[in-house]
Amino acid sequence: MKKLSNYKLPAYSATVKTEVVCPNDTNPMGLLQGGRLVECMDIAAAVCAQTHADKIGVTASINQVDFNAAANVGDIIAINAVITRAFTTSMEIFVQAFARKVLARKKYLISEAYFTFVALDENGKATPVIAVKPVTALQKKQYTAAISRKNNRISKKI
Template identity: 60%
Template structure:
């Protein structure tokens, strides 16, 4: 299987925060945001693997700032490393105020997705070929993060 560039599967997903997505303060619910992150990461991993992929773990989820009703939320998901059947996906989300166009980071998280075959068994995925300096660093660190999360 030929290794793929992270760019190949990089996924950008946009949502708008509706009242039904929020708590009584009008702030986007954490669970709803994680659902959106999971969806973007699933699309990203499946485009890399060319297989159905399932969420194996979510870690280092950081809620850095709130998003409010009417904000536009942009989510970016990118594969940092592909192992044998699993892939680590780094997901970031930004909220933008429509009137000022001010955009700020609201969340970061690491997802692990596993590619599965027709019998729901893990199956091999293509490798990842990082090219930028940042992608190469993330690729190296992903090995340590994998070991740490499997130890828990």
């Protein structure tokens, strides 16, 4: 991927994590537990953020996790994480989780959320991150909307 000195493209750090839903990941109904799914989404988001920043990244917030559909034991889960915007020391990562039955060829969205990560230096202090340059129309739309999501998050803390 192309790495430039003053920005990186979203594709540079785009991450895909694949899991199989095992019995220990499910509730008594055989459905994937939401907490287990969020844990996997957080890991994919962390890999994306840390790859973009070339620094350790820690989760600062998770913006409204939506659970759209259930996944069952044996389903294959694909989690896609892509950076939408880098701020001074933080990064917003958009994460989508898809499931598919082993014998089916169609995947379906089970969850999505925006994660915010803060880059840390070797002393554990927040450190600046390189900018993101969106390329596609969707990336540009998410990049522009990221500031509203950030301001919304900040206003809820007050």
